[in-house]
Amino acid sequence: MRALVCEAFGPIDNLKVREWPLDSPQPHEVQLEVHAAGVNFPDGLMVQGKYQVKPELPFVAGGECAGIIREVGDAVKGFKVGDRVIAMPGLAAFAESVNVDHKLLMPMPAELDFPQAAGFCITYATSYYAFKQRARLQPGETLVVLGAAGGVGVTAIQLGKLMGARVIACASTDEKLAFCRDLGADETINYNRENLKDRIRELTDGKGADVIYDPVGGEFTEQAYRSIAWGGRYLVIGFAAGDIPNLPLNLPLLKAGDILGIYWGGWAARDPKGNMQNFSELLGFVREGRLQPLTTEVYDLDDFSEAFSAIGERRARGKVVLTMNKR
Structure with a gap:
């Protein structure tokens, strides 16, 4: 699959879109076909080595995405192949597919498209x-x-x-x-x-x-x-x-x-029940029509540099999202 890979900490332009291996999901995971992934300010810091978390190199960045479940681990409950979901993998979202723990998934409201849903979580x-x-x-x-x-x-x-x-x-x-x-x-x-x-x-x-x-x-x-x-x-x-x-x-x-x-x-990791309650309320606002997630800056995965520049130069109006080519 294609992914946006950080091979060494440094400038955003050093990232590469290239082939990246993906194993079968673990029993507690699903494999998600990613349609869109949200880009956040900490993502840029992480690939430059300036964030408080430094993943082992090489890695695929990206903490949130939305897509369709294509494979389900044996221990997964509540989700099935074909479900449209919002996911918070923490890493590896800037790719055509990602394995995600089922506890980090939420059903995607019908009121949202993939770019809106991808930029919803963080x-x-x-x-x-x-x-x-x-x-x-x-x-x-x-x-x-x-x-x-x-x-x-x-x-x-x-x-x-x-x-x-x-x-x-x-x-x-x-x-x-x-x-x-x-x-x-x-x-x-x-x-x-x-x-x-x-x-x-x-x-x-x-x-x-x-x-x-x-x-x-x-x-x-x-x-x-x-x-x-x-x-x-x-x-x-x-x-x-x-x-x-x-x-x-x-x-x-x-x-x-x-x-x-x-x-x-940090709070979500310490209080997962409180975090999921917050998400339940936020998704309720969406379903009730009281909240319309706004995504105004949508870029193709190959145009990642422009997407990061829109955030880094503070030009973006609203959420920045990468969409995946389906080749």
């Missing part, structure tokens, strides 16, 4: 965990989303609105902000030409933001935190800007504010 799960378990976001609270037009930012807008928050979307261009308004953002801030702290204070009548969702890091973190409300919650999602900020600790002291780390994968 970003929506991250944001829902951030809001539900960590921030305990309440209806009527003000939520500020940095990097709001990107893959996780989009999910934060959608889920924030679904949970009843007033959403202020922040991004670097007016075009991105128009996209955020189309998604339902109540207010927008262009932080390349507006003072982020002052504008958040203005839009909240001086109170500040109850919850701030930050997948960007860099220079805007301190500005944003200085606008937080008394008892507010700051969600550390990631560092797409490249720089890990140094936040003066007198700020959370003066605001009685929380700084909450959001490591969905």
Whole structure:
């Protein structure tokens, strides 16, 4: 089968689409014909050797995908050949086929196509965990989303609105902000030409933001935190800007504010039942028509470099997905 292979840690362009062997699935696994796979910021870090997890070389990256079951292990229950599923293999999703433990599968809702389903798991799960378990976001609270037009930012807008928050979307261009308004953002801030702290204070009548969702890091973190409300919650999602900020600790002291780390994968491994309950609720929102997963950047497997560049250069609006050639 064809797969996107990392032979040595380094630049994305060093990856190769080549033939890769695949064994028969173990008794607890299914073999999935992959139709699409979600691309996430950590995937780029992993192949460069900059992520906290370093797989043994060579390896096939990719943590989430969607496809059709083609083979089922003897111990698998609840799934059969021909089922359309969403999978979270953790690795090896950027390939035409992958073996996945059946506990890491979910039935794919009929309301989704393969690209939508492939990009559903990591970003929506991250944001829902951030809001539900960590921030305990309440209806009527003000939520500020940095990097709001990107893959996780989009999910934060959608889920924030679904949970009843007033959403202020922040991004670097007016075009991105128009996209955020189309998604339902109540207010927008262009932080390349507006003072982020002052504008958040203005839009909240001086109170500040109850919850701030930050997948960007860099220079805007301190500005944003200085606008937080008394008892507010700051969600550390990631560092797409490249720089890990140094936040003066007198700020959370003066605001009685929380700084909450959001490591969905670590939590999911420690609380699998809670994680599956979250997924059950998210898929319920999809089936009820309350949540429409957005996939706007779809690339062929051979165009992987463009897909990663869209994320790395922060050009992507919404989720980035790779689709597999069926040759």
